[in-house]
Amino acid sequence: MAKLFFPSTLFRAVIPVTAALLLLNACGKSDDGTDNNGNSTDEFKKEMLVNYADNIIQPGYVQLKTSLADLKTKVAVLLSAPSASTQANVKPSFQAAYQAFEAVSLPYFGPAAAQMLNNTLNTFPPGISKIESGIASGNYDLTLPITSDSLQGFPALDYLIFGEGAVDKLADPVSGQNRKQYINDVLERMQLLTDNTINQWAAGYRNTFINSLKTDVGSSIGFLINQLAFEMDALKGPRIGWPFGKQSNGIVFADKAEGYYSAISKELAVANLNAVKQYYTGGSAKGIDDYLDLLGKTTLNDDVLAQFTVAINALQAIPAPLSAAFTGSPATVEAAYKEIQKLLTLLKTDVASATGVQINYMDNDGD
Template structure:
């Protein structure tokens, strides 16, 4: 999550926190749609919770455990070999996070999980200062978001000369910083998973309205928000859409590890999975229930077009910004088309109010 996006979502998070635990007790708010749709929506939300959300957080929790083990092995004996052994677990965990990024409501938003785990770009100078002084506090929103999480590990483990930095001056402090970052990530994810396995599961599945703070309202808002983030911070901004065409490749997600493209593809693939409901009912099926089959077909088709455009970009994405601008531009435009379908047409069809402010002019 880019720093600028955090501020623009603050109002939505506050409103969600106030309403999320009461909306489940209220009735249907579908206007002309009969109350019988409640049974469908209840089953759909149970499918989301049981078959997509809890498994996604469980997978991330497990992959963070594997990453922690491989990183500790590296810290115990820093070398190019032990560092190389962390790359696949790091990539697997970061890709797994893309499967929960869209779930930034309820327990995740209450803990600011996305802010703390994936605010990019990270700020190396602040990280280095924290390591040198041994003074840092990861619990301060906005002030500490960009010095922790996956982006911080991306820099600490994969920036040039990373191995030597874990063997020279401040090596002990550097190792502690990495362990503190990982420990905090694991705690946040474990807490979020625990709440989804607890009372929040019922709160989510019993929320049958589509107003602000409802489960369907939160899902559709987050679909749009994640598409906006893909169009802006993940692709458009480092590509130069807000800087008169000047590329800032080092501002993209997963820059140091070189997995920016894979992360973007995983993010969009995850969004499609949540949209369809995977093997059960999802928002796509809800559109069909609302007699919006043509819109559903258009959204599904545009998902495929946008994914194909992302997959056509040579890796790493950071190099493609300069070397393959036409392919990046096409992917950007296809993502923009999908964003419009979700943020305007899908939101209107489901009577969901989009409550976050979009990014500026990209």
């Protein structure tokens, strides 16, 4: 019998362990951040890391905070008067908040890793039976590491707000109150961990991050490149490949896709890939792409940028919802999957090699 990864296997982010995750290959670099030609790259790296910290990462977390506050307001209206109308009113805010998370899924190191932010906010698919058990009994603990990951965050809200019969369950005079309390508890925890992450960046981690200029264990550039590869692995595997049947002999598990109940799986995947591109380019300022140019790897950088465009276009070509496209438009999904695989190889193998970074996380599907 073939081994099926769904429905039992969850996608959860890998928390980088500094001493084990990032062993940077120092070949071609000296300990003081100088290349073999004697040209110091420290000034460039400092400017690049400041750009990531001040223009991408920290503003991204602030946007997530703002989006969660808006979502909580819309959810409060739904909980006070459950109806198809108030449910529909939640969806744009839910999608905006979820996409705001996709924009900060990549920097899962430092404060975010300390808070287990990604695991808490986006372990999918949700553990429905345990969620329902907790609601029924009123006995649950969302602070338990690992065991509670699939019981909260966006995937849990996705099920609780947009799952089949969600409005009727919220309106139930007996069990509805426990369900409403559970939703509020989930939202409050999401806000708390996001706030903690923002505060820790401001309290000192920013300085640690922007001054990590050497290519040694735990360097900021090493974290970024490992996470670029990890996010591509997650897009190729749990977000698309696994529900598409790539780990289950072609058997599709559409309901295990990210954002399944709200039917925004495609939008989340596109947001995730666009975010990966932003982290690669550094937005409009210095990024990994410019660092490759500095290292004389212009052709590789051009190839990566071109493949980003191809992969994003292929992903956007999939008809929404993605969960239906797995069976309704499999050729289009397969085409996007292949382009994502090509981009993954460029980032995980070629970019890592060019920058002297060793990829040490365990990938999602063994390739």
